[in-house]
Amino acid sequence: MKDFDNLSLTVIGSGGVKLKLIATDMDGTLVDHMRELPGENAKAILAAQEGGILVVVATGRDYTEAIKPLKEAGIRCPIICVNGAEIRSEEGEIIDSTPLSTKQFREIETILGSLDIYYEIYTTKGAFTKDRKQALQVVIDVIESTGFDASEKEALQIAERRFQQGEITYVESFDNLVEDQNVEILKVLAFTKDEKARLDGKNKLENPFYELSISSSASDNLEISSRNAQKGIALKMFAENKGISMEEVMAIGDNFNDVSMLKAAGISVAMGNAEPEIKDICSYITKTNDENGVAFAINKFLKETVGK
Template identity: 40%
Template sequence: MVKLIASDMDGTLLSPNLSVSEYNKEAILEAQKQGIEFLVATGRDHTEARPPLEEVGLDCVLITGNGAQAIDKDGEILFTHSIEKVKVKQILSILDSHQLYYELMTTDGVYSSSQPKRLESFTNLIASHVPHITYKMAIAMASAHLTMLKVTFVEDYAEVIEHEKIEILKIITFNEAGQKVLMPIADELRQLDELYITSSYPNNIEINHYQARKGFAVKEVAELKGISMAEVMAIGDNHNDMSMLEVAGVSFAMGNAEPEVKTTAKYLTDTNAENGVGKAIYRVIEENL
């Protein structure tokens, strides 16, 4: 029997308009009513992850930065896996050599070096994933969404990296040409060792400490709660979800998931536009998976 459900956010729990549907919310509440723990495992920073959950009154453990950090319902940090500062400088040197825009996810929130670039990257992401939306509408939607998020803009990342109280949890870089440009750079970064490099969308790569992956983090949280991985359900849509789909006793891929993700998961549910998370949860409850 499932005792813990771990769900990705973007492309999974969230609908294309980046909100939690009423159907998904009710399914989660029903699971919690039956004593099943629910957590979110996302590539987002906790300041970016909480708003859509708070909008519908959901309170749960958050695994953020692809597993770089876990935070309980009371805001207490359960664990952190940050990238060493020396390695951060090496990573940024490589990204700069390819003239890529990137952001730093830290223990002090998200840092960006360019507000226009951040808006452009998020607009392109929305435009490519929301059906029948115009680019102008995507810009408006991205602008409204980004104003709700805590982001610090700096001219030089050096001051962030050198700050003794700030740890770097994840580095995310974007390119609109997609993986044909990013994959060779990812391979170059892997030569640095002790890094975990994955992707949450076709236009990005995400760089973490090698222990910062969703599968490890879900297992760590489950162990803290005395739950075995056979009693864990995981659901996701993209490559950064695969590590938790591989270790969970019950795993679902979204209908909109990448082909490799569908191959990894044991079960398939509907898309994020069709309440796939809620339907998977009800199936788990009804069929006692």
Template identity: 40%
Template sequence: MIQLIAIDMDGTILSPDHSISAKNKQAILAAQSNGIEVVIATGRSFSEAFGPVRDSGLNLSYICLNGAEVRDDLGELISATHIVEADIKKITSILEAHTIDYQLFIDKLIYTKSIKDQMDTFVQLAKAANQIPPIDKILQEIMERVEQGFIVQLDSFDELINQRGSEIYKVFGTSYNRLQLDNARNALQLLPGLAISSSGAGNLEITDINAQKGIAVEQYAKSKGISMANVMVIGDSYNDLSMMERAGHSVAMGNAPVDIKTACTAITTTNEYDGVGMAIEAILQHQN
């Protein structure tokens, strides 16, 4: 009996145009009306995650930044897991040595050296799902976040790290060079206490070892008195694996890589064709 559903965003609940479809919304509302808790579980920051959910009219809680941050449906902070401050300069030195562009996530803000890096991130995610990126829509979203102050461009991160190094949730590296990414990943994996994952072929997501979706979903379920046997998770990428491995029922999107599909107990349609809604409807039919 499914009592909790945790859903990834990019490539999963979000359509290629970064919206939540009417079918996905209605399926979530049906799940909630049947007493099922529904939570977002994303690599995005809260400010990036909240917009599409708010625009759809849904009321959900949030596991953000791969589990580094958990917020309730009002956006109030429930828990936070930062990267150990002593590791930050080790991480950035490795990324810089391998010519990897990176962003820093602190509280609800994203710090970047280039707004173009933000664009490239979402373009890569779309291409990884074999979809055409909606360039104009992505640029509009990014510029709105810049205007709202959620994305901050800096020439250098040195002062930021010196002043707020203990507050960094996630370091997000991007590159179109697969070899550089692989070499950086291998070097980062030698640092104990870190979780290294990715949401697409062109990025690295670096968090504290305790900041993983699977750990956060398990803790969230426990807080609600729900066994992981009664949890369904839906995702499409490698940063979803930790929750797929722990949940009683795991669903891979049709646009997920083969090894993600292999790791799951079920496969749904792609995010272009309401895969989340289809998966939830199947569960509701089985339980009713």
């Protein structure tokens, strides 16, 4: 693991390459534990863009949920949504999508149902849940898992905000969405504190027959998408379309759904709050998401290159 003080050796040292693209995860990375985008991170992204560097957000969120904090921060950039199942231009237009088939969804539904695992579906029409109470509890559990001492009232307010802002919608059944030819299912996001059930579900879903990609963005969840819907695959496609080699890409992330893009990028940066396994595969470690770690990494890069 290299210290950030040595970043210049990779970027502009002998044989180094100049970065042209920065890809950053959102939850646990670009936003803080309150799911808000700090001003310092926004300033750093805007400065990078002004310096001629492309920035893309690569997130497990769908477009509706991802675009809101970016708009509020005054950031316009392409977004790799739903763990790579969808690529959107900075205008919000769909560049590419890799949805789950109806058959794949039904197989996922059967396996998760047999293990009594709660799940939400992410579609081209937004995210949906069949259990409002569980949807609220999931967000509360994620906030608690960060180790921050938010009150029950504060945690509930953050959870309720997903419904209030249209980031997730309650439906009695998923059947109408699944059967709608105009709706694509991009991801299934499953949650359970039952470790045995979660591992059993993961093992069953990883059967090559189902052709799925299984990752996680928190200790209690499973992110399930098509095998080719991965951040790394989407990032490579995006970079190639821009004429950028992966050696010219810096990726920043914190969890297992970031692995494919961190491994693909020429420079990989783990957040200070990242899982230990994520830190082990990255070239550098920055500060935590509550310490503006994305801004620290970007500003360090700008100082070592653009600022020279």
